[in-house]
Amino acid sequence: MSEYSINASAINISFDGVHILHDVDFKVKAGEVHALVGTNGAGKSTLVKIINGVYKKDSGTISIFGKDLEYNTPEEALKAGIAMVFQDLSLIPSLTVAQNIFLQTHPYRKGLLIDDRKAGENAKELLSMIGVDTEISINDKVEDLSVGKQQIIEIAKALSHNPKVLILDEPTASLSSAEIESLFTVIETLKKKGISIIYITHYLQDIFKICDSLTLIRDGKIIFREDTIDINLKYLVDAMAGGESESISWNRKKAMRSGTPLLELKDLNTEKIKNIDLKIYPGEIVGIAGLLGSGRSELLETLFGIEKLRTGKILVNGKAVDISSSSKAIDEGITLVPENRREQGLVLDFAVEDNIVMSIINRLKKFIVVDREKTGKIANHYIQSLNVKTQGPGQVVRYLSGGNQQKIVVAKCLASDSKILLLDDPTFGVDIHAKHEIMKIIMDYASKGNGVLFISSEFKEIAGFCDSIYIMKKGRLTEFLSEDVSEDDLLLKVQ
Amino acid sequence: MTNRLKEIKWREHVIYFIFTGIILLFSVLLFDRGFLTGSNLMNIARQTAMISIMAVGMTFVLAAEEIDLSFGSVVALAAIITAQVLRATGSIILAILAGLLVGAIIGIINGLFVAKVGIPSFLVTLGMSGIILGTARWVSHLQSIPINNDTFTFIFGSGDIGPVPVLFIWMILAGSLGHLVLKKTPFGRKVLATGGNKISALYSGIKVSRMKMSVMVINSVLAAFAGILYTGRLHGARYTLGTNEVMIVIAAVIIGGTSMFGGKGSVIGSVIGALIMGILNNGLILLGLSVDQQMIFRGLIIIIAVSLTMREKKG
Numbered sequence: 001m002s003e004y005s006i007n008a009s010a011i012n013i014s015f016d017g018v019h020i021l022h023d024v025d026f027k028v029k030a031g032e033v034h035a036l037v038g039t040n041g042a043g044k045s046t047l048v049k050i051i052n053g054v055y056k057k058d059s060g061t062i063s064i065f066g067k068d069l070e071y072n073t074p075e076e077a078l079k080a081g082i083a084m085v086f087q088d089l090s091l092i093p094s095l096t097v098a099q100n101i102f103l104q105t106h107p108y109r110k111g112l113l114i115d116d117r118k119a120g121e122n123a124k125e126l127l128s129m130i131g132v133d134t135e136i137s138i139n140d141k142v143e144d145l146s147v148g149k150q151q152i153i154e155i156a157k158a159l160s161h162n163p164k165v166l167i168l169d170e171p172t173a174s175l176s177s178a179e180i181e182s183l184f185t186v187i188e189t190l191k192k193k194g195i196s197i198i199y200i201t202h203y204l205q206d207i208f209k210i211c212d213s214l215t216l217i218r219d220g221k222i223i224f225r226e227d228t229i230d231i232n233l234k235y236l237v238d239a240m241a242g243g244e245s246e247s248i249s250w251n252r253k254k255a256m257r258s259g260t261p262l263l264e265l266k267d268l269n270t271e272k273i274k275n276i277d278l279k280i281y282p283g284e285i286v287g288i289a290g291l292l293g294s295g296r297s298e299l300l301e302t303l304f305g306i307e308k309l310r311t312g313k314i315l316v317n318g319k320a321v322d323i324s325s326s327s328k329a330i331d332e333g334i335t336l337v338p339e340n341r342r343e344q345g346l347v348l349d350f351a352v353e354d355n356i357v358m359s360i361i362n363r364l365k366k367f368i369v370v371d372r373e374k375t376g377k378i379a380n381h382y383i384q385s386l387n388v389k390t391q392g393p394g395q396v397v398r399y400l401s402g403g404n405q406q407k408i409v410v411a412k413c414l415a416s417d418s419k420i421l422l423l424d425d426p427t428f429g430v431d432i433h434a435k436h437e438i439m440k441i442i443m444d445y446a447s448k449g450n451g452v453l454f455i456s457s458e459f460k461e462i463a464g465f466c467d468s469i470y471i472m473k474k475g476r477l478t479e480f481l482s483e484d485v486s487e488d489d490l491l492l493k494v495q
Numbered sequence: 496m497t498n499r500l501k502e503i504k505w506r507e508h509v510i511y512f513i514f515t516g517i518i519l520l521f522s523v524l525l526f527d528r529g530f531l532t533g534s535n536l537m538n539i540a541r542q543t544a545m546i547s548i549m550a551v552g553m554t555f556v557l558a559a560e561e562i563d564l565s566f567g568s569v570v571a572l573a574a575i576i577t578a579q580v581l582r583a584t585g586s587i588i589l590a591i592l593a594g595l596l597v598g599a600i601i602g603i604i605n606g607l608f609v610a611k612v613g614i615p616s617f618l619v620t621l622g623m624s625g626i627i628l629g630t631a632r633w634v635s636h637l638q639s640i641p642i643n644n645d646t647f648t649f650i651f652g653s654g655d656i657g658p659v660p661v662l663f664i665w666m667i668l669a670g671s672l673g674h675l676v677l678k679k680t681p682f683g684r685k686v687l688a689t690g691g692n693k694i695s696a697l698y699s700g701i702k703v704s705r706m707k708m709s710v711m712v713i714n715s716v717l718a719a720f721a722g723i724l725y726t727g728r729l730h731g732a733r734y735t736l737g738t739n740e741v742m743i744v745i746a747a748v749i750i751g752g753t754s755m756f757g758g759k760g761s762v763i764g765s766v767i768g769a770l771i772m773g774i775l776n777n778g779l780i781l782l783g784l785s786v787d788q789q790m791i792f793r794g795l796i797i798i799i800a801v802s803l804t805m806r807e808k809k810g
């Protein structure tokens with residue numbers, strides 16, 4: 001038997017005539033955690049989808065434990081021992097945890113019927129194996145669980161097939177730090193059982209925490225395969241982009257909180273948030289540090305007219321405004337980069353350019369028709385400045401990589417030319433280089449006298465990037481910080 | 496995967512192949528029975544015009560991820576009201592306005608229930624179709640209402656300008672206008688965005704409920720206009736008008752490449768889909784099939800054509 005659980009060699013694939021993976025060799029040892037690293041659109045998801053049988057490779061071979069195998073569907077891959085947790089969750093919200101875990105397998109039958117009790121017992125066993133049986137009950141409806149717990153359920157579902165290889169495509173992107181820690185423990189447990197794990201992430205520090213080795217992919221070509229202990233973070237960051245990277249530093253602008261605030265909230269109350277008082281001054285980037293479920297997203301959605309305001313006042317430039325719908329918010333110069341790009345941010349079957357101009361479509365009229373030329377110009381501007389990897393403004397967004405889809409959402413909001421930008425985790429799934437680009441653009445935007453309200457699941461970003469910070473807990477703003485804080489301070493404060 | 500992409504592209508254009516294929520087929524099969532003669536083609540145009548016009552409206556509805564099952568009875572009621580007003584007042588303008596008003600009012604009622612109350616359009620319009628048809632039967636006492644205003648019948652259905660039937664002109668007008676609005680204007684883009692992903696449309700500041708309202712009104716008004724044209728063409732109105740056309744119109748739109756799942760629509764495709772339906776009808780009659788055989792064949796061909804053109808489900 002080979003020491004490699006997966007040994008893919010000379011893999012090629014093209015989409016629509018565009019060559020995406022070039023002679024890719026990719027190996028994972030049995031029982032190791034192996035990271036797959038690269039910038040947005042490098043081909044990571046594509047490669048693991050080939051390994052998982054979702055895409056059919058044009059050429060190349062895959063051998064599993066030394067045996068060459070041909071398979072073309074995820075079902076066959078499962079049989080060969082490969083299971084995958086997708087970048088976008090695939091659970092059915094209205095079903096229970098147990099029902100979801102055994103959705104495809106439902107091996108527990110009594111004649112024609114599903115043996116729910118047996119399935120339940122087995123689900124419980126799985127949950128206890130990954131050490132979460134105290135927090136998650138098998139009879140919970142999936143829709144009532146946090147994203148983090150759903151992620152764990154996805155993993156349990158994948159494990160129900162007894163895989164030898166488990167693929168995780170950006171599993172931590174929407175998790176809180178506590179949930180990430182428990183995921184890491186789960187990964188350790190699985191590794192001890194001899195399961196290989198392919199781990200895709202843009203959080204490069206995590207790689208040095210939990211991965212044994214890594215493969216770097218750039219523009220569809222493998223650059224190197226190394227053991228993690230042989231390289232360091234800086235080396236990896238530079239190698240990703242294929243050159244020295246510049247680092248950005250943000251100088252905190254202090255003592256700017258005077259005069260008329262650009263945005264002022266007075267005692268805002270909705271179903272989920274209570275007594276919110278907040279001010280953003282022109283030129284300021286204000287952060288909200290809070291855990292998932294602290295009400296931070298609801299606050300932004302209230303300011304964008306999505307959540308219903310019960311009492312309280314919203315003032316723009318000192319003037320009370322009515323924001324009872326998203327179109328009114330946009331009229332007042334407020335835009336939101338929403339939390340969930342696929343559900344809230346994009347029309348997946350629209351072209352890149354149509355998505356980018358979606359909030360300003362009314363302003364793009366020439367006579368009565370949409371001005372295509374101007375549309376194209378705006379789209380091309382953002383494709384360049386955000387370095388979006390796409391075949392062109394006419395490409396359908398569905399076929400962009402996850403990180404590039406996120407860039408389109410950011411572009412759409414920047415294009416709307418508003419005075420106040422609400423950012424709900426704007427760099428979700430975006431690689432470190434593009435993240436810097438986005439940050440630079442946002443700083444630039446703020447320095448023109450605009451205001452930014454910023455949420456991130458990475459407290460490091462908030463600590464390093466915001467001029468002032470509000471702490472949010474259980475629907476309330478509990479503290480205001482205008483002095484320098486560290487990531488760890490924030491972590492403590494939000495608990 | 497590469498294959499699947501190619502397949503999607505092919506599916507988008509398959510309608511034109513079907514269209515050409517059916518014309519070629521009938522041209523050969525029916526060569527000696529006058530299928531290709533000018534008068535028969537104009538005849539097809541006359542028979543297809545109303546279907547096309549309704550299909551234009553339905554394209555907007557489906558593109559916004561809604562459905563309307565009530566438009567068939569709108570045809571009947573609008574036709575009856577138009578005919579009655581015309582008989583009572585002798586004014587063509589009043590008659591037309593009354594007919595269109597019927598469509599607009601029903602569209603607004605449909606739209607209110609769908610957009611504001613939030614009832615699925617399938618249920619709202621299914622219920623409405625009963626109400627409207629009942630009203631049509633009641634106000635017409637199940638009688639035909641004959642019309643003998645020559646100007647009216649000429650403009651709205653029976654006239655020819657040179658060799659071209661006015662119905663054909665109405666059809667081209669509705670098709671071009673619909674195409675322009677759906678593909679080129681901000682309004683059309685917002686309709687497609689609403690159907691493509693209504694949450695993200697909402698987050699983009701698009702007034703989603705207003706879009707839904709608008710498509711329901713557009714569809715009803717166009718159905719009412721089709722009712723007016725039926726009245727002009729048949730020199731009278733009757734409560735049976737339109738109801739048999741509901742499925743044909745929806746099939747024409749789907750064959751034309753508009754997605755039942757919203758977000759994607761082609762007015763030109765719908766008009767061609769309607770022409771396919773018309774040609775099919777005409778060809779099957781010329782072939783000498785009995786009515787039962789025609790029904791069976793038409794059903795079969797619709798299923799085959801729809802499965803060839805239907806886009807894969809989102810995923």
Ligand SMILES: Nc1ncnc2c1ncn2[C@@H]1O[C@H](COP(=O)(O)OP(=O)(O)OP(=O)(O)O)[C@@H](O)[C@H]1O
Nearest residue numbers: 015040041042043044045046399400401402403404
């Ligand atoms: N189904 C598809 N059709 C056409 N192009 C595709 C398809 N899937 C992926 N691509 C293209 O292949 C390239 C690689 O995409 P992939 O999703 O593998 O990137 P990734 O490395 O996972 O990026 P990210 O970090 O943003 O998730 C991208 O340029 C993308 O546009």
Ligand SMILES: [Mg+2]
Nearest residue numbers: 044045401402
């Ligand atoms: Mg990816």
